[in-house]
Amino acid sequence: MLHFLEEAIKAAPKKAVEKLIVAKASRRDFLAGATAAFAIGAYATNADAFARYKTGGDFMPGGVKYDPHTFISIAEDGQVTIVAHRSEMGTGSRTTLPMVVADEMGADWDRVTIVQAEGDEAKYGNQNTDGSRSLRHHIQSMRQMGASVSHMLAAAAAAKWGVDVSTVKVGVHEVTSGSNKAGFGELAADAMKQPVPEFEALSFKDEADFRYIGKGNVSITDLHDITTGKAIYGADVSLPGMKFAAIARPPVVGSSPLKYDASEAWATPGVENVMGLRITGLASAFSPKGGVAVIASNTDAAIKGRDALNIEWGESPHSGYNSEAFTAEMRATAKEPGQILRAEGDTVAAFAGAAKTFSKEYSQAHMAHAMMEPPVAVANVTNGACEIWAPVQSPGDCRAHVAGALGMDPANVKVNVTLLGGGFGRKSKHDFATEAAMLSKKIGAPVKVQWTREDDIQHSFYHTTSVERIEVALDAEDKVTGWRHNSVAPSILSTFAPDSGHQFFIESGMGHLDMPFEIPNISVENGKAMAHTRIGWFRAVSNIPRAWAIQSFASELAHDLGKDDVDMLMELIGSDRKLDPPNQGFPDNFWDYGEVYDEYPIDTMRLKNVLKLAADKGGWGRDMPEGEGLGIAVHRSFVTYTAACVHVKVVDGQVTVPEVHMAVDCGYAANPERIRSQMEGASVMGMTAALHSGVTFENGAAVEGNYNDYEMVRSTNYPLKTHTHIVEHPFSVHASGVGEPGLPPIPPAIANALFHATGVRKRDLPMGVDV
Amino acid sequence: MTTVNINGVDTALDGPEDTTLLWAIRDIAGLTGTKFGCGAGLCGACTIHVDGVAVRSCQATVGEVAGKKVTTIEGLSADGDHPVQVAWRDINVPQCGFCQAGQIMQAASLLNENPNPSDQEILEGMEGNICRCGCYERITAAVKQASTGI
Ligand code: FES
Numbered sequence A: 001m002l003h004f005l006e007e008a009i010k011a012a013p014k015k016a017v018e019k020l021i022v023a024k025a026s027r028r029d030f031l032a033g034a035t036a037a038f039a040i041g042a043y044a045t046n047a048d049a050f051a052r053y054k055t056g057g058d059f060m061p062g063g064v065k066y067d068p069h070t071f072i073s074i075a076e077d078g079q080v081t082i083v084a085h086r087s088e089m090g091t092g093s094r095t096t097l098p099m100v101v102a103d104e105m106g107a108d109w110d111r112v113t114i115v116q117a118e119g120d121e122a123k124y125g126n127q128n129t130d131g132s133r134s135l136r137h138h139i140q141s142m143r144q145m146g147a148s149v150s151h152m153l154a155a156a157a158a159a160k161w162g163v164d165v166s167t168v169k170v171g172v173h174e175v176t177s178g179s180n181k182a183g184f185g186e187l188a189a190d191a192m193k194q195p196v197p198e199f200e201a202l203s204f205k206d207e208a209d210f211r212y213i214g215k216g217n218v219s220i221t222d223l224h225d226i227t228t229g230k231a232i233y234g235a236d237v238s239l240p241g242m243k244f245a246a247i248a249r250p251p252v253v254g255s256s257p258l259k260y261d262a263s264e265a266w267a268t269p270g271v272e273n274v275m276g277l278r279i280t281g282l283a284s285a286f287s288p289k290g291g292v293a294v295i296a297s298n299t300d301a302a303i304k305g306r307d308a309l310n311i312e313w314g315e316s317p318h319s320g321y322n323s324e325a326f327t328a329e330m331r332a333t334a335k336e337p338g339q340i341l342r343a344e345g346d347t348v349a350a351f352a353g354a355a356k357t358f359s360k361e362y363s364q365a366h367m368a369h370a371m372m373e374p375p376v377a378v379a380n381v382t383n384g385a386c387e388i389w390a391p392v393q394s395p396g397d398c399r400a401h402v403a404g405a406l407g408m409d410p411a412n413v414k415v416n417v418t419l420l421g422g423g424f425g426r427k428s429k430h431d432f433a434t435e436a437a438m439l440s441k442k443i444g445a446p447v448k449v450q451w452t453r454e455d456d457i458q459h460s461f462y463h464t465t466s467v468e469r470i471e472v473a474l475d476a477e478d479k480v481t482g483w484r485h486n487s488v489a490p491s492i493l494s495t496f497a498p499d500s501g502h503q504f505f506i507e508s509g510m511g512h513l514d515m516p517f518e519i520p521n522i523s524v525e526n527g528k529a530m531a532h533t534r535i536g537w538f539r540a541v542s543n544i545p546r547a548w549a550i551q552s553f554a555s556e557l558a559h560d561l562g563k564d565d566v567d568m569l570m571e572l573i574g575s576d577r578k579l580d581p582p583n584q585g586f587p588d589n590f591w592d593y594g595e596v597y598d599e600y601p602i603d604t605m606r607l608k609n610v611l612k613l614a615a616d617k618g619g620w621g622r623d624m625p626e627g628e629g630l631g632i633a634v635h636r637s638f639v640t641y642t643a644a645c646v647h648v649k650v651v652d653g654q655v656t657v658p659e660v661h662m663a664v665d666c667g668y669a670a671n672p673e674r675i676r677s678q679m680e681g682a683s684v685m686g687m688t689a690a691l692h693s694g695v696t697f698e699n700g701a702a703v704e705g706n707y708n709d710y711e712m713v714r715s716t717n718y719p720l721k722t723h724t725h726i727v728e729h730p731f732s733v734h735a736s737g738v739g740e741p742g743l744p745p746i747p748p749a750i751a752n753a754l755f756h757a758t759g760v761r762k763r764d765l766p767m768g769v770d771v
Numbered sequence B: 001m002t003t004v005n006i007n008g009v010d011t012a013l014d015g016p017e018d019t020t021l022l023w024a025i026r027d028i029a030g031l032t033g034t035k036f037g038c039g040a041g042l043c044g045a046c047t048i049h050v051d052g053v054a055v056r057s058c059q060a061t062v063g064e065v066a067g068k069k070v071t072t073i074e075g076l077s078a079d080g081d082h083p084v085q086v087a088w089r090d091i092n093v094p095q096c097g098f099c100q101a102g103q104i105m106q107a108a109s110l111l112n113e114n115p116n117p118s119d120q121e122i123l124e125g126m127e128g129n130i131c132r133c134g135c136y137e138r139i140t141a142a143v144k145q146a147s148t149g150i
């Protein structure tokens, strides 16, 4: 996300076009054959085991790296160490990518140690753990590096035994040729001196021979440490002489303290210092908001001291931000024509000639991520260098931004990545690490900055608030002939550049432009909405309001026309086809999650398939008792297809969810066990988003502050059973990620189920638990 | 300074008696398995045992546990093989893992008081522990497995 934002800002308004040219040029080069840019095996075919394909990973900062020396080492005793270069925030990528290496190289998982890479994209390739990209962009390089080492071990063994390499077999952690046999450890030193084979020279395992990939038989590497309290998250790092800080940040972005009285803070036992931090406004990217920091000898004293500050905050240009009025404004805007982003056919004529029209409006409040681990970071600035320990999703970006804030060469900034106690997009923004670095520099000692839950919810980079209005034209046979979808929401771009009030190509690419229905006349529009708080991204980003709107609307339309929801969706999606963006009115800068479109086209067959799968498994069409209903929704996001069939049961006037059936098509399923856990998690977070998640603003400040008023689904009312149905594919169907795509279908499926259970239609998120 | 028995060791905790127990455990005793999630008794991430019973350490002070036995996740079992921990691993409960120490301590206390809870008793007994990653289904299954062996 960040990378694309920076691209968008650099050359606005032409940036998107430039980006596309880059992409096209690369693609042409690529199709013409391997070039210097892809020296390592662009699209070389390697029997049927592994045909290389192009991913957007090559366009990301740092790209994708293939050097096994960077990622893999083997000790004399045979212990294999594999580097995890992506951050672990709960999706399992820290386990799954090394697991792919281990399988392909023949390593025994029990003899593998994983070490976390520091932030260094020149060395490790792109590390920005975001956008459901870890598997999508790195599974091929992991296979390749694993195979490389396997070949190097074989070559070393052949040399050692004086046999032809073709007689050498690499088994599980051992190498054999006839009666010769050696463990990986014995061969390690020689093997790692062998030249790294080119992709074309490699042979890969057949899928049937995989021991871990695709099996789901490997537990996450941190499982034991997590269950015994030994796993290290951001706040668990401790340095000698370290000080503890809590910060009072401006409740309204951009407001400064008119005056503050720190006497009570100073009087708090353990408080050692109080200092101001520069206030920043919107469009400051990930710069800290500023405020007043309290430094103490432990976290308790820092928080108590911070809470004892008496600060009078001044006005800011955003002090008039009130959610209720703002939503009303967005509703009014949504009813007017917006900027047209995609025009297919003649929508004006379709509506003019319609037998009838049907329109609905759907809204969503801001959301904060509320990951269990609030933001926290440790920094130590000494002698012109800085070392950070933090739970960050993008250590490479963190490094660059901290260097910028301190006026240092990034070469002198080291970012160590701890485990993340949840991320969900919040920890892509490393303002907390910058705070720690700035404070450490000021006081000349290591500093840990700990955010409280209130800090987290009230100083977030929020999921945007939105109104999505959809209107269709129907002919006399109830066939939809025209589609108009106006999306009104403050843009993420406002956090990085002066606000135009309009969304940019990434937001438009998430379920808005790429609406997959087969309707001859389509107008995708964007109305203006100015940001008044810091807008960021939240797991699944704009896909949440788009799926909410489109999938609720389809159900409402079905009801209006007396049709079944699934039949309606199948009719709307239409024929089996791959959307053809250039010929369907898409803009030139259409963003397909940063991928080359032809590698990951919008495939309606796969979309319909997950819809059918969820419907079948969920028992769609069966009679439901009074007060119970099924609801369905289907959505493509991050090039993965998901559908949810949700069973809602109203108990004592409250929405409960006894069962969810999730169907997911993420191409080749590398780790089905973690795919399931992601779908289960998305089901829970989707229910929280549907019922509870709303941060509201009054006079510019967030009202909610902790889990009492920003509620979470709990054990007494969660989706009791989430069944995950994974569409099976061979490796040739490109693997895609699952961290985000499970979420978007859940809220509309719940609303649709609630409607079928009760006749009550909810159109505003959060909808509340009470019916 | 207050002396508190933590995981069987008498531990001197510097600072005032009203120091929040959670931060004393983490910052002063250096036991970081116990987590901060909300500071308000709302999430359960900070759950420990005081004399065998689950307590939210963010809502207790050092003074309140003087002379009592405090158990943190690090002290729940010698080798990490408390039945709850074993069940947690069998079922691959965690995602990010951050809530799990608190979940495990809560579950262990629940089973201590009620070795054979009904499904409903498990759900109610775990209500104070939030998992933002959404591991509830596996948490429930793991508590059940720890109680029944299945
Ligand atoms: S941190 Fe104690 S209950 Fe949340």
Ligand code: FES
Pocket: A090, A372, A421, A422, B094, B095, B096, B097, B098, B099, B100, B130, B131, B132, B133, B134, B135
């Ligand atoms: S596993 Fe992440 S909060 Fe529970």
